Amino acid sequence: MEFHTLVINPGSTSTKAALFKNSTPEWEETIRHGQDELKQFRRLMDQYLFRKQLILGLLEEKGFRADKLDAVCGRGGLLKPIPGGTYEVNDSMRDDLRKGYNGEHASNLGGLIAHDIAVEVEAKAFIVDPVVVDELDEKARLSGVPELPRKSIFHALNQKAVARRACRELNLTYEEANLIVAHMGGGITVGAHRGGKVVDVNNGLHGEGPYSPERAGTVPAGDLVQLSLSGDYFLDEVMRKLIGKGGLTAYLGTSDAVEIEDRIGKGDREARLVYEGMAYQVAKEIGSLSVLFGGTIDAVILTGGLAYGKEFTGWIEEKVSWIGKVMVFPGEDEMSALNEGALRVLKGEEEAKVYS
Numbered sequence: 001m002e003f004h005t006l007v008i009n010p011g012s013t014s015t016k017a018a019l020f021k022n023s024t025p026e027w028e029e030t031i032r033h034g035q036d037e038l039k040q041f042r043r044l045m046d047q048y049l050f051r052k053q054l055i056l057g058l059l060e061e062k063g064f065r066a067d068k069l070d071a072v073c074g075r076g077g078l079l080k081p082i083p084g085g086t087y088e089v090n091d092s093m094r095d096d097l098r099k100g101y102n103g104e105h106a107s108n109l110g111g112l113i114a115h116d117i118a119v120e121v122e123a124k125a126f127i128v129d130p131v132v133v134d135e136l137d138e139k140a141r142l143s144g145v146p147e148l149p150r151k152s153i154f155h156a157l158n159q160k161a162v163a164r165r166a167c168r169e170l171n172l173t174y175e176e177a178n179l180i181v182a183h184m185g186g187g188i189t190v191g192a193h194r195g196g197k198v199v200d201v202n203n204g205l206h207g208e209g210p211y212s213p214e215r216a217g218t219v220p221a222g223d224l225v226q227l228s229l230s231g232d233y234f235l236d237e238v239m240r241k242l243i244g245k246g247g248l249t250a251y252l253g254t255s256d257a258v259e260i261e262d263r264i265g266k267g268d269r270e271a272r273l274v275y276e277g278m279a280y281q282v283a284k285e286i287g288s289l290s291v292l293f294g295g296t297i298d299a300v301i302l303t304g305g306l307a308y309g310k311e312f313t314g315w316i317e318e319k320v321s322w323i324g325k326v327m328v329f330p331g332e333d334e335m336s337a338l339n340e341g342a343l344r345v346l347k348g349e350e351e352a353k354v355y356s
């Protein structure tokens with residue numbers, strides 16, 4: 001049986017689309033958006049038609065008739081907290097994506113566009129492992145301030161995809177493996193995967209964990225409160241210090257790790273200190289999660305764009321290799337992870353979950 005799935009992944013600076021026949025990509029395209037191009041839209045939802053037209057344009061350019069699609073699968077957004085898996089897009093999900101239940105994120109557009117393309121050709125519409133996948137252990141939710149519970153917002157799609165890939169190499173099922181996965185991209189999230197669930201992870205979007213190319217991570221809380229109430233900053237300016245203009249960007253003026261490596265190569269000591277500091281924080285996060293497994297860790301996995309940096313992953317490996325086997329999967333494989341999620345349901349291997 002042949003299944004055609006259109007995969008849609010709207011990101012903050014790009015729109016990615018791919019067409020799969022079963023597990024094989026027929027084509028995959030990334031359309032990059034300059035800052036000025038998206039500036040014309042005041043709110044994220046205002047980009048909806050623009051992004052949908054780009055994807056329909058790609059289908060036309062490739063000469064593929066939409067009525068041959070079996071499914072359209074979008075990257076899901078800031079919904080209510082839900083367990084991992086493949087979800088059929090329904091009305092309740094569309095309402096929450098439209099209003100941004102947990103905030104604005106480009107991936108809120110994924111499920112909406114998937115639904116609208118699918119409905120016209122009577123195909124199925126899905127999302128897979130959105131950033132709000134929440135499988136936290138109850139103890140992991142406690143922050144010390146009852147009004148501020150810890151939240152699970154992380155790179156669930158890529159973390160789970162690389163975890164499954166590592167399990168295939170290790171000859172284990174995902175459900176029986178003990179893994180720590182560090183996704184290191186524009187944001188950094190480090191998750192403890194136990195029994196097929198991510199039982200603890202830093203909230204990568206709202207200021208927790210290691211600093212990253214463009215985010216601050218955990219900062220001294222009291223000092224942050226004082227800075228916020230000093231009267232010197234508006235709320236959105238403080239938020240920008242945490243997300244967008246934090247981390248490498250704040251210290252070195254760029255989020256581009258390749259440029260930073262180049263500066264280090266030319267003897268820039270400050271760049272080295274800050275870049276090594278980021279590796280130190282990732283290693284510390286991995287170390288803190290290692291205690292959850294009582295000494296039986298099958299692998300520590302390093303992934304995301306930063307994992308292309310050999311010296312960077314080397315610094316982390318030096319500090320964590322005593323914990324377990326370190327596996328490095330540079331980049332991310334979100335498009336095929338979305339396709340595989342849809343395919344498992346189309347083939348009847350898994351039932352689609354219902355969002356409510």
Ligand SMILES: Nc1ncnc2c1ncn2[C@@H]1O[C@H](COP(=O)(O)OP(=O)(O)OP(=O)(O)O)[C@@H](O)[C@H]1O
Nearest residue numbers: 184185186187213255256257258304305306308309
């Ligand atoms: N060859 C490379 N060597 C070192 N760093 C690299 C390399 N290629 C990309 N990077 C760095 O990886 C980071 C971006 O990673 P990635 O593309 O995974 O992020 P993103 O998709 O924009 O964000 P996120 O993964 O948080 O959703 C940037 O700092 C970039 O400079």
Ligand SMILES: CCCC(=O)O
Nearest residue numbers: 131153154187204205
């Ligand atoms: C942490 C959630 C995914 C992202 O970084 O955008």
